[in-house]
Amino acid sequence: MLTLSSCTSEQLHRALRDGSFRLYLGQLALKVSSDIPEFIAAFRQLYGDHPVALGGGEYDFDIAISAPALWRRWFRRNASFEFSGDTPFLPMEVGHAHALFEWGLNWAIASFLHHCLILHSAVLEWRGKGVLLSAVSGSGKSTLSAELSEQGWRLLSDELALLDSDLKLIPLARPVSLKNTSIDVIRRRHPTAVIGPLALDTHKGTVAHLKVSADAVGSNLVPAIPKLIVFPKWVEGAPLRVEPVGAGQAALRLIDQAFNYSTLGTEGFRRLVALVRMTEAWQIEYSSLDEARDALETLVAEHG
Amino acid sequence: MSSGIPAGRPDLSRVALAEALLFEEVEDGALIFDPNSGATTLASGLGLAMIKSLRSLGTLDESALRAAVQGMGEVAENFTDTLVSLEKSQLIFRC
Amino acid sequence: MRWKHWWLSMAKPSPLMSLLGGGGHESFDPEAWSLLFSEARRAGLMARLAASLCLDQVDLPERLQKQVTASLIEAEAFQRDVLRELDHVQQALQGLGVPVLLLKGAAYVRLNLPAARGRIFSDIDIVVARERLAQAEASLMLGGWLTGKLDPYDQRYYREWSHEIPPMTHRRRGTTLDLHHALVMPTCRVRVDSGKMLRQAVPIEGSLFWWRLQDEDMVLHAASHLMFNAEFERGLRDLWDIHLLFCDFASRSASFPERLFERAREVGLGEVIREALLLARTFLGTPIPEDLLRGEAKMATRLIARAVYSRHRQTRPASQWLVDMLLLGREMYLRLPNHLLLRHLAHKASVSFAGTAPQKSI
Numbered sequence: 001m002l003t004l005s006s007c008t009s010e011q012l013h014r015a016l017r018d019g020s021f022r023l024y025l026g027q028l029a030l031k032v033s034s035d036i037p038e039f040i041a042a043f044r045q046l047y048g049d050h051p052v053a054l055g056g057g058e059y060d061f062d063i064a065i066s067a068p069a070l071w072r073r074w075f076r077r078n079a080s081f082e083f084s085g086d087t088p089f090l091p092m093e094v095g096h097a098h099a100l101f102e103w104g105l106n107w108a109i110a111s112f113l114h115h116c117l118i119l120h121s122a123v124l125e126w127r128g129k130g131v132l133l134s135a136v137s138g139s140g141k142s143t144l145s146a147e148l149s150e151q152g153w154r155l156l157s158d159e160l161a162l163l164d165s166d167l168k169l170i171p172l173a174r175p176v177s178l179k180n181t182s183i184d185v186i187r188r189r190h191p192t193a194v195i196g197p198l199a200l201d202t203h204k205g206t207v208a209h210l211k212v213s214a215d216a217v218g219s220n221l222v223p224a225i226p227k228l229i230v231f232p233k234w235v236e237g238a239p240l241r242v243e244p245v246g247a248g249q250a251a252l253r254l255i256d257q258a259f260n261y262s263t264l265g266t267e268g269f270r271r272l273v274a275l276v277r278m279t280e281a282w283q284i285e286y287s288s289l290d291e292a293r294d295a296l297e298t299l300v301a302e303h304g
Numbered sequence: 305m306s307s308g309i310p311a312g313r314p315d316l317s318r319v320a321l322a323e324a325l326l327f328e329e330v331e332d333g334a335l336i337f338d339p340n341s342g343a344t345t346l347a348s349g350l351g352l353a354m355i356k357s358l359r360s361l362g363t364l365d366e367s368a369l370r371a372a373v374q375g376m377g378e379v380a381e382n383f384t385d386t387l388v389s390l391e392k393s394q395l396i397f398r399c
Numbered sequence: 400m401r402w403k404h405w406w407l408s409m410a411k412p413s414p415l416m417s418l419l420g421g422g423g424h425e426s427f428d429p430e431a432w433s434l435l436f437s438e439a440r441r442a443g444l445m446a447r448l449a450a451s452l453c454l455d456q457v458d459l460p461e462r463l464q465k466q467v468t469a470s471l472i473e474a475e476a477f478q479r480d481v482l483r484e485l486d487h488v489q490q491a492l493q494g495l496g497v498p499v500l501l502l503k504g505a506a507y508v509r510l511n512l513p514a515a516r517g518r519i520f521s522d523i524d525i526v527v528a529r530e531r532l533a534q535a536e537a538s539l540m541l542g543g544w545l546t547g548k549l550d551p552y553d554q555r556y557y558r559e560w561s562h563e564i565p566p567m568t569h570r571r572r573g574t575t576l577d578l579h580h581a582l583v584m585p586t587c588r589v590r591v592d593s594g595k596m597l598r599q600a601v602p603i604e605g606s607l608f609w610w611r612l613q614d615e616d617m618v619l620h621a622a623s624h625l626m627f628n629a630e631f632e633r634g635l636r637d638l639w640d641i642h643l644l645f646c647d648f649a650s651r652s653a654s655f656p657e658r659l660f661e662r663a664r665e666v667g668l669g670e671v672i673r674e675a676l677l678l679a680r681t682f683l684g685t686p687i688p689e690d691l692l693r694g695e696a697k698m699a700t701r702l703i704a705r706a707v708y709s710r711h712r713q714t715r716p717a718s719q720w721l722v723d724m725l726l727l728g729r730e731m732y733l734r735l736p737n738h739l740l741l742r743h744l745a746h747k748a749s750v751s752f753a754g755t756a757p758q759k760s761i
Contacts, residue, residue: 248346
């Protein structure tokens with residue numbers, strides 16, 4: 001299949017302008033439109049290995065990154081995230097357009113894919129076993145996901161766990177969002193990793209995105225079977241602590257971090273119970289990424 | 305709306321389980337879902353014993369419930385507190 | 400109808416409008432379906448479209464079938480939430496002692512009408528007798544609903560001029576309640592006897608608490624809401640409501656269409672219902688008896704037709720933005736007497752200059 005990196009710049013610009021560009025994110029087909037050069041450049045860099053189409057076709061979501069008003073194309077340049085022509089968010093400066101795209105895409109996935117139970121959780125796979133990393137923002141989940149992804153784990157998502165009616169985790173591997181210090185941490189530890197442009201002074205601080213491996217993208221149509229639920233917490237200087245969590249407790253903690261649990265009603269409850277019954281739950285506290293990874297690999301081997 | 309609040313003057317010394325609750329036992333207790341309110345609760349220990357008793361024996365008056373949970377090996381020290389707490393979460397009600 | 404063909408030929412082809420107009424879907428390829436779904440989302444009609452496609456058992460490409468499933472799940476959850484919220488409102492107002500009337504979306508849901516299918520809305524609208532308005536507000540506040548923070552101008556507009564209470568939001572659940580004492584007829588230029596409509600309200604079958612407008616008045620209320628509107632972001636949805644209500648009531652009683660028009664004349668909405676049903680027939684094929692709907696559409700109706708058409712970037716009529724402006728002017732003219740019109744315009748101009756932020760940041 002055609003990948004983004006094998007398109008010429010002219011082809012890409014044209015398709016993004018005339019509505020014939022499609023990005024395939026696992027099961028999802030996205031119609032993407034844009035005429036903002038800064039966004040297109042970052043997009044080319046971060047989605048190079050993703051399958052695309054230039055001749056139109058069916059799509060799930062209709063997304064545009066565009067100037068909100070005509071004069072904004074030239075002065076105090078802004079970009080808006082448009083979804084089916086609606087603008088659900090305030091526009092951002094063009095330098096942040098690629099970050100806006102990622103946030104907007106998270107919003108769209110979390111708001112509309114109700115055939116899945118959607119949890120605020122990273123999803124990775126190690127030795128064929130699906131692992132959820134469920135944590136509140138700021139616990140270091142993204143840094144840990146990025147680290148694991150650079151160390152041979154398959155990334156399915158850094159933010160959103162999608163559990164379908166067959167109790168499988170649906171992959172949507174795409175750039176991992178990194179904030180502030182974690183950008184430098186990952187860069188130092190993995191100098192060959194591709195990190196996109198920095199978006200400075202966003203409401204979340206400095207944000208950048210790690211391009212995921214071609215392998216992860218290549219497996220985007222292969223669901224994972226959940227075997228482990230982990231609640232990771234990074235604490236500065238803390239020694240490694242690994243403790244089991246009861247299934248009931250795990251369920252309550254996951255509900256806290258769920259996007260559409262109440263929307264799914266009874267089915268949400270049944271699916272969540274099935275999830276905690278087919279997995280083991282653990283919490284880990286760590287300050288060293290290497291220790292955390294070792295612990296996780298051991299957990300998968302012994303309890304997954 | 306509380307499910308199953310009967311008309312007439314209730315005698316209020318009997319305790320019953322809310323209707324239509326979904327009950328799933330897990331290793332550290334039982335997850336209970338109330339489709340009417342959308343609330344999910346994890347019951348364990350004494351609270352779980354109370355719920356299990358009411359599930360299998362139906363509506364009970366307080367002393368019978370106390371006896372039932374003691375029969376399950378639960379210490380009934382916090383009986384009243386637990387009862388009140390279950391009532392507050394609308395998992396049980398008086399009738 | 401001549402006018403229908405005139406303006407339709409100037410509109411861009413839209414799979415959504417074509418499907419709604421009875422044009423069938425056999426010719427749709429997967430990309431056309433994708434555009435249709437995108438149009439539906441833009442119009443706030445995804446859930447209703449999903450319900451409709453499901454009902455008609457339409458064969459869809461797999462990926463879009465998933466979208467339909469997801470939308471149906473959302474719609475069902477929404478209905479659950481509305482019914483729960485109505486229980487909470489009933490609990491809060493139980494001691495009021497006067498009928499409490501449910502309007503619009505919440506009424507459709509409570510009555511389980513076809514118009515409730517896939518109908519998402521943001522507020523619950525209720526009407527109580529004017530003498531009990533203050534007591535109702537107080538009871539709701541005890542139940543946790545609070546009136547929002549409005550600038551002094553808007554507070555005054557609500558309480559003094561339109562004699563309304565500002566919308567109340569529940570402090571924990573975040574749900575919004577609009578408490579009225581009269582049917583809001585946002586016009587001072589057309590004499591509408593909305594009091595008559597309220598006086599002939601009936602209790603909802605099976606409920607000891609809720610009341611509703613009678614069938615004809617429900618349709619009339621929806622029609623007035625559409626035709627007196629300022630902006631038409633939800634115009635197509637409102638029109639579809641009217642279509643579903645009409646079809647449902649007409650299917651239960653052959654004399655409904657006639658009674659509807661008679662009632663409309665009685666309360667002063669004769670022209671409004673005619674124009675609204677002209678639009679419904681044009682876009683949705685509502686089966687209205689020919690003899691009841693003779694003649695051409697008025698100028699305002701032709702403008703509204705353009706505003707109610709798809710508003711999606713790819714399929715909206717070229718001059719929709721201009722029509723929007725004209726209709727905005729018309730709405731202000733309808734709503735405010737001249738001396739207030741100037742004042743209102745001056746205030747609104749100063750507010751938009753200061754900048755408002757209606758959207759949220761991520």
